[in-house]
Amino acid sequence: MAESSLVYRIPDASWVLELPGEGVRTLLSHAQRRWWSTEAAGQLYSAAPGKDAVRVDAVTKLPARAASRTGLRLDIPAVAKEREAFFREGLHCLGFWHTHPEPTPCPSPDDIALAADHARAGRAAFTGLVFVIVGTAAAPGGIGVWVHDGTTLWRALPQAEAGISPSMALLS
Ligand SMILES: [Zn+2]
Known part of the structure; x- marks a missing residue:
């Protein structure tokens, strides 16, 4: 199924995050839609993170490490190894993705702690x-x-979804 690209805006931030349709499709392909589905996780990369817009150019899936239905455990050596390999190809790591067995996901206390740890560790390299x-x-x-x-x-x-920007809607 073709997925539209998505653009996310962060309150008070000067930049937007662009998630192309291919990235949307990859992420949704890991959704935990079955009771036996286990949690999946991976990283997000950008070839040229701009000042105004950061486009997600690659979505990876990390090797599962004791993945369960609820609980994210990252294999930190695998995380670092993957980042180094992508960096050599000119791709910068933006952060992580993982799945939740709920329709509209919400970060758990552990997720918030993990995001904070990694944001502080990578402060020099990341806008966020x-x-x-x-x-x-x-x-x-x-x-x-x-x-x-x-x-x-x-x-x-x-x-907004790509292809139906307000200006285009007015013209048609
Ligand atoms: Zn989580």
Whole structure:
């Protein structure tokens, strides 16, 4: 199924996060839609994070490490190894994604702590740590996006779907 790209805006931030249709499709392909589905997690990369817009150019899936239905455990050596390999190809890590077995996902206390730890650790490299949670509902509701700036975890809201910008709608 073709998915539209999504643009997320962070309150008070000068930049937007662009999630192309291919990235939306990849994320939703890991949704925990069955009772036996276990949690999946991966990282998000951008080839050229801009000042105004940061586009997600690659969505990876990390090797599962004792994945369960509820509970994110990251294999930190695998996280670092993947980042180094992508960095050599010119791709910068933006943050993480993982799945939740709920329609509209919401970060758990452990998620918030993990996002804060990684945002502080990568402060020099990041404008903010992008933290995506994939629920079981269709896009955009099923894809929750947050950005941790080292202090606060901000909810980013989907702005518009590509191809139906307000100016185009007025012209048609
Ligand atoms: Zn979680």
